[in-house]
Amino acid sequence: xxxxxxxxxxxxxxxxxxxxxxxxxxxxxxxxxxxxxxxxxxxxxxxxxxxxxxxxxxxxxxxxxxxxxxxxxxxxxxxxxxxxxxxxxxxxxxxxxxxxxxxxxxxxxxxxxxxxxxxxxxxxxxxxxxxxxxxxxxxxxxxxxxxxxxxxxxxxxxxxxxxxxxxxxxxxxxxxxxxxxxxxxxxxxxxxxxxxxxxxxxxxxxxxxxxxxxxxxxxxxxxxxxxxxxxxxxxxxxxxxxxxxxxxxxxxxxxxxxxxxxxxxxxxxxxxx
Numbered sequence: 352x353x354x355x356x357x358x359x360x361x362x363x364x365x366x367x368x369x370x371x372x373x374x375x376x377x378x379x380x381x382x383x384x385x386x387x388x389x390x391x392x393x394x395x396x397x398x399x400x401x402x403x404x405x406x407x408x409x410x411x412x413x414x415x416x417x418x419x420x421x422x423x424x425x426x427x428x429x430x431x432x433x434x435x436x437x438x439x440x441x442x443x444x445x446x447x448x449x450x451x452x453x454x455x456x457x458x459x460x461x462x463x464x465x466x467x468x469x470x471x472x473x474x475x476x477x478x479x480x481x482x483x484x485x486x487x488x489x490x491x492x493x494x495x496x497x498x499x500x501x502x503x504x505x506x507x508x509x510x511x512x513x514x515x516x517x518x519x520x521x522x523x524x525x526x527x528x529x530x531x532x533x534x535x536x537x538x539x540x541x542x543x544x545x546x547x548x549x550x551x552x553x554x555x556x557x558x559x560x561x562x563x564x565x566x567x568x569x570x571x572x573x574x575x576x577x578x579x580x581x582x583x584x585x586x587x588x589x590x591x592x593x594x595x596x597x598x599x600x601x602x603x604x605x606x607x608x609x610x611x612x613x614x615x616x617x618x619x620x621x622x623x624x
Contacts, residue, residue, distance in 0.1 A: 366426035379419055379476050386412045387470045409466070413449045416469070420446045438475040445469055482587065490583040494576055501572045505531050508564050516550045516557070523549075537561060538568045 369375055389405050389412070397405070420443055427433040434440055448465030474480045509530035516524040523533045523546060537543040543561065550557040 366422060367428075370423055370426040376476065380473065382412055382415055383469065383472050383476065386466070390467055390470070412469075413446075416446045416449060416472075438481060442472055442475050445472060482591075483584075486584040486587050487580065489587070490580045493579040493583070497572060497575050497579060501568065504564075504567055504572075505534055508560070509534055511560070515554060515560075519550050519553050520546075534564065534568075537564065540569075 385408075389408055392401075392405060423439070423442075424430065424433055434443075445465055445468050449469060474484055506527070509527045512524050512534065513527055513530045516530075517526075522529070524530050533546060537546060543565075547558060547561045550560075
């Protein structure tokens with residue numbers, strides 16, 4: 352850990368106070384929302400004066416984000432740990448990418464794309480959204496096994512559908528790949544009854560095929576996905592509560608040590624007198 356000179360401690364404390372204040376956080380959220388509105392406005396045909404105003408406003412927003420990321424970096428007591436946080440890296444890349452001038456024809460697409468990603472900074476600013484995204488990312492490995500099992504079910508039903516229904520409608524059940532696309536349409540309830548009635552005209556009991564497939568995909572696997580995400584969110588919440596309890600305990604211990612040291616100093620002073 353790099354120790355800071357004593358003279359910089361008050362400045363660092365003031366920067367951290369500003370960076371963590373609700374007023375500053377609210378201002379950052381407001382600027383992000385304003386940035387999103389300007390991005391949407393640029394997709395319309397606007398008068399030249401409004402377009403020039405949006406360009407100036409975009410430059411001001413970029414400058415504000417640059418100052419904000421520099422303030423957060425300056426307020427961080429350990430500079431190395433600042434870039435150990437994935438959200439800080441994401442914010443820094445978005446801000447640096449926003450500095451790409453839009454008048455450069457070669458980089459105009461990259462500049463516009465990175466300006467669109469500035470809207471995602473709401474996730475890094477709002478702790479509740481950051482908690483949801485972190486939980487979703489940690490739930491991906493568990494969801495991957497569920498998705499693999501779902502793919503197996505899709506493949507089995509697609510093979511069965513291709514064997515029995517290809518003579519009914521070649522465009523929907525011609526082969527396994529097309530059948531899987533048709534089953535995806537059924538799973539999302541996109542006019543799935545039309546597909547079912549077409550096969551029922553030739554195979555009256557084919558409704559069993561569709562209902563069992565929908566039961567497995569739309570109810571069983573969907574609930575399994577939701578359950579995996581909720582389990583991870585519960586674990587993350589418990590870990591967060593435990594961390595807060597440890598931090599509070601450590602703070603109390605530090606305060607008790609400070610009081611004990613003060614008492615020892617007073618005791619030694621009285622002994623010398």
